[in-house]
Amino acid sequence: KTVVSGIQLAFDDYKDSRNVEIKLVIEDSKGDPNSAVSAFNKLINVDKVKVVIGDLTSSATLAIAPIAMKNNIILMSPTASNPALSKAGKSFFRVWPSDNYSGYVAASYTYNKLGSRNVAIIYINNDYGLGLKDVFKKTFESLGGKVSLVDSYNQNQIDFRNILIRARQDKVDLIYIPGHPYGIANA
Numbered sequence: 001k002t003v004v005s006g007i008q009l010a011f012d013d014y015k016d017s018r019n020v021e022i023k024l025v026i027e028d029s030k031g032d033p034n035s036a037v038s039a040f041n042k043l044i045n046v047d048k049v050k051v052v053i054g055d056l057t058s059s060a061t062l063a064i065a066p067i068a069m070k071n072n073i074i075l076m077s078p079t080a081s082n083p084a085l086s087k088a089g090k091s092f093f094r095v096w097p098s099d100n101y102s103g104y105v106a107a108s109y110t111y112n113k114l115g116s117r118n119v120a121i122i123y124i125n126n127d128y129g130l131g132l133k134d135v136f137k138k139t140f141e142s143l144g145g146k147v148s149l150v151d152s153y154n155q156n157q158i159d160f161r162n163i164l165i166r167a168r169q170d171k172v173d174l175i176y177i178p179g180h181p182y183g184i185a186n187a
Contacts, residue, residue, distance in 0.1 A: 003078055007053055025049060029060050036060035037067065044071055051076070058082035058099075058127040065092055082131040099128070103135025106176065110136075111143040116173035120149035122163055124179035132178035148172060153179070 004026060011024045025047045029036035036055050043049045044067070051074040055061045061080035068075035069089035076093040077085070083100045085092065110116045121137060123129035129152065137147050148170040151163045167175055 003056060027054075029055050029057075031055070031057045031060055033060050033063035036064050040064040040067055044073055050074065053078065055080060058085065058131065061085060062088075062127055065089060068092065080128075082127045083135070084127070084131070099131035099135050103132045103178075104139045106132070106178075107136045107139035107143065107145075110174055110176065111140055111145050114174065116145065118146045118148055118170070118172050120151075120163075120167040120170065120172040120175045121147055122149075122151050122153060122160070122167075122175055122177050122179075125152035125154055128180070129178050136176055136178070 008024065011022075014020075015022055025043060027039035027043055029039045036057075040052065043052055052064075052068065053076050055064060055077060056079045058080045059082075061075075061077045062082060062084060065075060065085065065088040067073075069091060072091065074091045074093070075088075077096070078094075079096045080094055081096050081099045081102060083098050085094060086098055086100075110119065119140060121133050123133040133150065133152075137150065140147060149163075149167050149172065151166070153160065153163070164175075
């Protein structure tokens with residue numbers, strides 16, 4: 001809801017300052033790739049939009065990007081960050097940095113500033129988590145660190161006991177958890 005509120009505010013400001021006829025059409029993908037494809041197809045086929053702001057999640061954005069490119073629709077994501085999106089096409093834009101940057105910064109900071117040498121990675125099992133996990137692991141190991149545990153969790157998972165026990169047994173210095181809070185689809 002906060003993203004939609006921000007878009008609405010910017011839309012109203014732009015419309016009021018330019019004296020132009022534009023329309024804002026809002027659809028909810030629920031952060032789900034299948035729902036995103038359905039919502040996106042409705043926007044371009046029924047509502048005839050030419051510019052789409054969304055989706056927020058990498059998985060949903062990766063699902064709709066090929067449709068946008070095929071139909072010459074400008075697609076801008078405020079938050080999707082999976083590295084594969086860098087090759088999504090000439091009409092795809094994002095305002096959030098790629099996981100290539102975020103994962104690199106997190107790994108470098110963990111190794112160089114925090115002094116961690118043995119870490120666990122527990123990532124959300126979607127394209128966002130996978131992108132950050134891969135970049136963090138590669139960077140951390142290239143610096144000389146050890147990643148002794150890599151495991152994933154699902155969006156609605158609330159029990160991490162077994163993963164944390166394994167991390168404790170591996171005597172990790174730090175647990176890197178790329179993910180997002182429950183309910184990101186309602187943001």
